[in-house]
Amino acid sequence: MPSEKHVAVCAFPFGSHPWVLANLVGKLAAAALDVRFSFLSTAKSNHVVFPPQSRATLIPSNLRVYDIGDGSPAGYPEAAGDPRDQADLFLQAASANFQAGVDTAEQDAGRKVSLLLADGLLPVVACEKAEKMHVPWVAFWISAPHSLSMHVYADLIHQLSRDATDEEKTLDMIPGLSLMRMGDLPEELVMDPNMSVSCRMLRDLGNVIPRAAAVLMNSFVEMDPEPLTADLKSKFNILLHLGMLTLVPSSPPSLPASDETGCLTWLESRDPQTVVYISFGSGPLSSPPLDEIRSLAEALESTRTPFLWSLTDRQKAQCLPGGFEERTSAYGRIVPWAPQRGVLGHPACVAFVTHCGYNSVYESMAAGVPMIGRPVAVDQRICGKMVEEVWGIGVRVERGVLTESGMVKALDAVMRSEEGKVMRKKAGELRRRLAELAGPGGTAEADFKTVVEFISTS
Numbered sequence: 281m282p283s284e285k286h287v288a289v290c291a292f293p294f295g296s297h298p299w300v301l302a303n304l305v306g307k308l309a310a311a312a313l314d315v316r317f318s319f320l321s322t323a324k325s326n327h328v329v330f331p332p333q334s335r336a337t338l339i340p341s342n343l344r345v346y347d348i349g350d351g352s353p354a355g356y357p358e359a360a361g362d363p364r365d366q367a368d369l370f371l372q373a374a375s376a377n378f379q380a381g382v383d384t385a386e387q388d389a390g391r392k393v394s395l396l397l398a399d400g401l402l403p404v405v406a407c408e409k410a411e412k413m414h415v416p417w418v419a420f421w422i423s424a425p426h427s428l429s430m431h432v433y434a435d436l437i438h439q440l441s442r443d444a445t446d447e448e449k450t451l452d453m454i455p456g457l458s459l460m461r462m463g464d465l466p467e468e469l470v471m472d473p474n475m476s477v478s479c480r481m482l483r484d485l486g487n488v489i490p491r492a493a494a495v496l497m498n499s500f501v502e503m504d505p506e507p508l509t510a511d512l513k514s515k516f517n518i519l520l521h522l523g524m525l526t527l528v529p530s531s532p533p534s535l536p537a538s539d540e541t542g543c544l545t546w547l548e549s550r551d552p553q554t555v556v557y558i559s560f561g562s563g564p565l566s567s568p569p570l571d572e573i574r575s576l577a578e579a580l581e582s583t584r585t586p587f588l589w590s591l592t593d594r595q596k597a598q599c600l601p602g603g604f605e606e607r608t609s610a611y612g613r614i615v616p617w618a619p620q621r622g623v624l625g626h627p628a629c630v631a632f633v634t635h636c637g638y639n640s641v642y643e644s645m646a647a648g649v650p651m652i653g654r655p656v657a658v659d660q661r662i663c664g665k666m667v668e669e670v671w672g673i674g675v676r677v678e679r680g681v682l683t684e685s686g687m688v689k690a691l692d693a694v695m696r697s698e699e700g701k702v703m704r705k706k707a708g709e710l711r712r713r714l715a716e717l718a719g720p721g722g723t724a725e726a727d728f729k730t731v732v733e734f735i736s737t738s
C-alpha cells in the first residue's frame with residue numbers, strides 16, 4: 281500500500297537557517313521516497329534556497345516548495361526594514377501563515393500532514409500547530425548545541441543575569457557549559473522577554489522544545505561536550521545528531537554553492553596558502569560595525585595581505601576607505617557573494633576572518649583552515665570560544681573588536697608564527713576527524729536512518 285505520510289516543514293527564513301533545513305529535507309526526501317515533504321517558507325527565501333530555474337529538474341519529486349506570507353503589512357518597504365523587525369513581523373504572523381501553507385499543501389498532495397518538522401527557533405508555533413492538528417512535531421536545532429542548552433536553562437540564566445552583572449561569571453551550574461561565561465551568552469537570553477515578539481519566542485523556546493517528539497541536532501555528537509549531550513538527552517523525548525548538514529552537498533544546489541562571482545577562478549591564479557578569506561555570514565545582523573570593517577581594510581592594505589572578501593555592495597560603499605578597491609586590486613578581490621565552502625577548500629586559502637557563525641566555523645574546520653574570529657551576535661561568542669580555547673584552531677581579535685593593529689597581530693599569529701603552524705596542524709587533524717565522522721558507519725548516519733524510520737512510520 282502506498283504511504284500516506286506527509287511532512288510539513290516549517291522554515292525560519294533568515295540567515296543560513298533555510299539552507300541548512302533544505303539540506304536536511306533534500307536528504308530525507310531522497311531517503312524516504314514514498315513520503316511527501318512540503319517545504320513552507322517565505323517567497324524571498326524560497327527563491328534563493330530553491331532557485332526557480334532548478335526546481336523542476338533538481339528537486340526530488342516528493343519534495344514541494346510552498347511560499348507563505350512574510351508578515352509584512354501591504355506596501356511595507358522591504359529594504360527600509362531593520363532585519364530584526366522583519367523577523368518580528370514574520371513571527372507575529374507565523375501561526376496563520378504556516379496554517380495557510382499547510383492547507384494548500386494538503387490540498388495539493390491529497391494527503392493530510394502526518395508530522396511537522398520545524399526549525400528549532402520555531403517550537404512555539406510548531407507545538408501549537410501540531411497539537412491542533414493532532415500530529416507529532418520534530419524540532420531541528422541548527423545553531424551551536426551549547427546555545428540550545430542555554431535556552432533550556434533560560435529561566436536560571438535570566439535570574440543569574442539579574443543577580444550578577446559580572447561578565448566573567450562562569451556557567452558551570454549548567455552541564456557542559458563550564459567553559460562559558462555570562463559574557464558569552466546570546467544577548468536575547470538576557471534581554472527583557474517583553475521587548476519584542478522575537479525575544480518572547482526565544483525566551484519561551486527552552487520551555488516548549490522538550491515537548492517535541494524528537495529534537496534533531498545539526499552537529500556530530502562526538503564534537504559536543506558529553507555532559508551537555510547527556511543533559512539534553514535526559515530532557516528530551518528523543519535526541520538525535522545528524523552531523524553538520526552544511527557539509528553535505530546541497531540538494532538542490534542553491535546560491536551558497538554557485539560561483540557566479542568568479543572567486544574560484546580568481547583563486548586559481550594565486551599561490552597556495554596565501555589568501556585570507558573574509559566573510560561575516562549570510563545576513564546583515566552579523567556584520568561588525570562599519571568603522572571596524574574600515575579598520576580591517578586598513579590592516580589588509582598596510583600588510584599587503586592577499587584577500588578575498590565577501591562584502592555587500594552597500595557595505596562596500598559605506599565603509600571602505602576611498603580608493604581601497606583600486607589600490608588593492610593587484611592582490612585582493614571583493615565580491616558580494618562567494619561560494620564559501622569551495623573557497624575555504626581551495627589550496628590558496630590560508631585563513632578565514634569570520635563572525636564565527638556556527639556553519640562557517642564548521643566549514644572552515646572541514647577545510648582545515650584556521651580562523652580569526654570577530655563574534656558579533658547570538659551564538660557566535662560561544663563558537664569563537666570553542667575555536668580558540670577548545671579546538672585551538674584560531675584566535676579571536678583583541679578585546680573582541682577589529683582594530684588595524686589588532687588585525688595585523690592576528691594575521692601575523694595565524695599566517696606567520698609558530699602558533700599559527702600549530703593551529704594549522706590541529707585544523708588538519710580536525711578536518712580528517714570530521715571526514716571520518718561524516719562517513720559511512722558513523723553515528724550521524726545511524727541517527728539519520730532513525731529519523732527516516734521515524735518519519736516513515738509516525
Ligand SMILES: O=c1ccn([C@@H]2O[C@H](COP(=O)(O)OP(=O)(O)O[C@H]3O[C@H](CO)[C@@H](O)[C@H](O)[C@H]3O)[C@@H](O)[C@H]2O)c(=O)[nH]1
Nearest residue numbers: 295296422423536561562566590617618620637638639640
Ligand atoms: O559569501 C558568502 C557568505 C556566506 N556563505 C554561507 O552562508 C552561511 C553562513 O552561515 P553561518 O556561519 O551559520 O552564519 P549566519 O548566516 O550569520 O547564521 C546565523 O545562523 C547560524 C545558525 O543558527 C548562527 O550560528 C549564526 O551565528 C547566525 O548569524 C555558510 O554556510 C556560508 O558558507 C556563502 O556561501 N557565501
